[in-house]
Amino acid sequence: MAPPTGPRAGGHVNRPTVRGARGAGVGKRRATSRTDRDGDVSMDSMTKPPTGPSALSTRGGRGARGGRSARSSSRLTQNIRNYVSEHDGAVRNPKAQFNKVFIRIHGLKDSKAASNSDGGLRSLLDFLERKSSHERPITFGKGVIRGDDVWLKVNQVDAHHLLKLNGFTFAGAPLVIEESTGPIPEQGSTGGSETKTSDTKEKLLAVLASRYNIEQKLLDLSALGADQTLRTMGAFENKALAEKSFKALMRLTATRYDNAAEKESAIQAVTLANNDILDVGEVFTLAQTLPRLRRLDLSGNQLQDFHKLSKWRHEFRLLEELHLVGNPLTNLTNYPTQVIESFPSLQILDGHRVRTPEEAAEALKAWFPVPFPRLPSNLRDGENNVASTFVANFFTLYDHDRLALVRQFYDAESVFSLNMGTEPASSPYPNYSRNLEIIGVRSPSAVQRLFSGGNVIAELWARLPATRHISLEQAGEWQIDCHTFPGLADPSGQGIATGLVITVQSRFEEVDPTKQLVGTRAFSRSFVLGPSLPGAPHPYRVVSDELSLRAWVPQQTSATAQVAPAVAVPVPPPAAAPPAPPLPSDLERAQMILELSNLTGMNAQYSELCLAGLANWDFNLALRSFEEKKAELPPEAFAAPTA
């Protein structure tokens, strides 16, 4: 990423010691500068009188008259800093920002330069810098155009030079330059022409809302040309405009949903019937917006042959139902076969079954890599069922009595560590996470976060959140694989012992110790068991215990079922019912749980159950349902949570 304002070419070239320039890495324009006899830099652009914007003027060509190497390097630093802070929009270093002021410049839109490719911004900045650099060279960094105005963030000391230019004429238009309190408005916020855009947007959203059928999860985009609203907007006046409008509709559809899964479950069917479509290329964006569409109606269009369908040949891999009745291509000889071939999941074409669900699943396999089949637990632990016994003991004790667990299976040589991927900062684990991918292999944490010896492990476990693993009887929720292997050290110090390695995958409920919140977490845990020292409570001990944690994501099927309520349906504008309030964030939820717990005397776990259930995080609803069901609640609902 090269800063947009390179080093001021002239300043340092004449200096034999170019400290400021060396290593800056952006000195590519140095060759264009010239020095005169006494070593000063002279550049063409400096000697010519300013003539307003010129197509040839480039920002790099602006010279710093008589710059000194030291200053030029500090200015370079400043420019880079300006650029960085403006570029990402965030104030990275508040210290460097205190002497900045916002300047708003009006008038660029009326100037002749407005027709330049960048809206004349660059020419305007050149002009302003040239005009204000009387006493010393001044640069203004990077400006942005918002609506009719140009916004600049400049140094306090430079600001008054710039404000003096108020009323100057730039490319035939008078400039109004004034200081503003800022901040620079966001792109797309209200401004002259943007009001119009948002108006159009609202109208299109209304169209989408009126054409969405929540029961059928259907977006009805049939006969768009006949739509009253769209006609008054002139959105479908000609072919080009119609294609654009369709793109806009698709874009808006996409923005209504937070993520792809939500979108997929909310819109499963689309009808584009009776739209005079000649080639699906005209509505190609549908495939990008809704790639996992299940049902599509294209009947009553003008698709002549398969070629007109070919742009979608590699799209809609999950399409199960398609209607093409009323298109000329349905009369072609190889009509159904070719279409069936193109859409691997297709089961119903024009109302006829063309594949069974099994055949469709098989056809889809040819299109995408298929995950390895998932088999149940693979226990190869010999005749004594050591692993099954150990696992059953282990997780019961881990949930209820970790100290007893350590005493049974861990000794001075046992090693434990846990690791997790990225996790919000509030998590109870990150200070212990020995994730070498994140902390790095040479970090002191790699040593500190390795817990060695039963006592140390017990001490750590006492600080970890309380857990409740799901019952081992639910075999489908556990994958336990194990086998024996040679090569462990025999505790007697002589010879080689056989070890047993067990890898367990499942999930547990966990109570956040600070917030008393219950959550579910997925885990993988690998144990290496080896023979114990003589006199130990068990014939074997845990040599190594590695716990990997990650957020638990419900399986696809249940996820789809959960999203069913109208979370993000296209909502009609204010005239109709107000949109459903967004679901609260985790923090808000924590507060609601605390509040409910205080009011009702229920513990956090039951308070959460109450809120998350039918009430769906509506506090008043939850309180009402508590009052109704108070009598039926078990005593543990009011007991302190078991740690």
Place this chain on the structure above:
Amino acid sequence: MSANSHETNVRCSSEAAKTFVDWYYRAINEGKPVAPGYVNGHAAYDRAGHPPADICINGLVVATPEEFDKLLEKQRQAPKQPDPNKKRVRYEVEAYDVHVINADYRFGAPQKMLDLHSPTDGMRMMMALSVMGTVYFGTGRNKDDDYWEKQSFHDRFILVPNWDSLERPAARGGRRYLVVSHNYRAN
């Protein structure tokens, strides 16, 4: 403190884990065979009569690493998919961790290695490595490419010294640690 958690061993095992993780996931992401990284067919272990590596993929026991390579290869095939950016299987590692489980590993070790290296040298280590991440199916080469399906995966390896390559430290290339046990689960 036992030799397993001796500082040299902790550091060396972490570095060995990084080398292994970098190699293994790059290889499977690029469709290169990983069989040479398993203990099968390595002279020192063959001579000592080491059993073949135990490979268990989602509960399925796979007999040889070559067979595992074939499974990986088969997984990448999507004969009808014309777009190479929708054919790949890409593993992205998010976390890994390693323990030394025997700092005094001796199986098949040449006498020279036993004489030269004490259990706290960070050489004769048997290690348990666990790796966690996300696997993307039907995706391109790069992070953030579009994908068809994804799963969380967990790999657990047991690694032992590759005596053949450790004996000749000057010899470049060749894996310094070999897989004797591999367990993979994804969901």
